[in-house]
Amino acid sequence: MQVGAFGLGNSSAQVITDVWDKSLGSRFIMMSPSTSGGPQYYSMGIRISERSWGNGPNDVSQQSFSAFSMGGKRFTWMTMADGVNSGWLEVYHNGNTTKSSDGTLKAASPVIKLFSDGRYLTNDESEGCTVTRLAKGEYLVEGCEG
Numbered sequence: 071m072q073v074g075a076f077g078l079g080n081s082s083a084q085v086i087t088d089v090w091d092k093s094l095g096s097r098f099i100m101m102s103p104s105t106s107g108g109p110q111y112y113s114m115g116i117r118i119s120e121r122s123w124g125n126g127p128n129d130v131s132q133q134s135f136s137a138f139s140m141g142g143k144r145f146t147w148m149t150m151a152d153g154v155n156s157g158w159l160e161v162y163h164n165g166n167t168t169k170s171s172d173g174t175l176k177a178a179s180p181v182i183k184l185f186s187d188g189r190y191l192t193n194d195e196s197e198g199c200t201v202t203r204l205a206k207g208e209y210l211v212e213g214c215e216g
Contacts (some may be wrong), residue, residue, distance in 0.1 A: 083114055089137060089148075095119055101139060109148075109158045113141030143194070168193065180214055 071078070073092035078098065085100040096118045101108035118136045139146045139158070143165040144156045160166075168173040168183070180196030188203040199214040 086117075089117070092119065099137075109139050109144070109146050111141050111144065113139040113144070113146075115139040165176075182211060182214070184209055 075190045083098040083100045084094075085102055086094060086105055086108075087105045089101065089105055091098075094117060097116075099115055099117050101111075101113050101115065103110050103112065109160065115138045118176055136149045137147065139148075143163075145161040145163065147161070148158045162175060162177065167177055172177050181193045182196050182201060184193075184201065185189040190201040190209075192199055198212055200212050202210040202212075204210055
């Protein structure tokens with residue numbers, strides 16, 4: 071196998087224009103916000119395709135397809151089988167969720183954790199927010215949207 075075959079050994083993976091392009095087969099890929107069918111952000115991933123023969127991008131002969139995408143703190147995947155597309159699904163992990171006081175995971179956007187001594191902790195999406203403790207149980211949060 072040559073260096074670069076299927077995206078292996080290159081300094082960077084091939085940026086693809088269409089995630090459904092059957093001519094790509096299985097390989098390591100890069101996607102941009104303009105990649106047709108992609109997750110709409112810059113990411114790298116793996117494209118796995120079975121039975122990629124036939125003519126045209128919408129040919130039903132592509133029976134099974136999976137793509138995994140990692141960009142920033144996001145890990146997403148998508149599958150297609152027998153013409154049914156799952157859409158992009160996002161994995162929840164400790165970088166994009168927060169654990170509430172009852173132990174359940176909540177999607178994080180933006181989150182500020184308040185502590186009884188007046189300290190606070192922000193996540194990436196609430197960076198730049200400030201908190202002022204006015205009284206016990208009363209806080210002023212500024213600089214946030216959402």
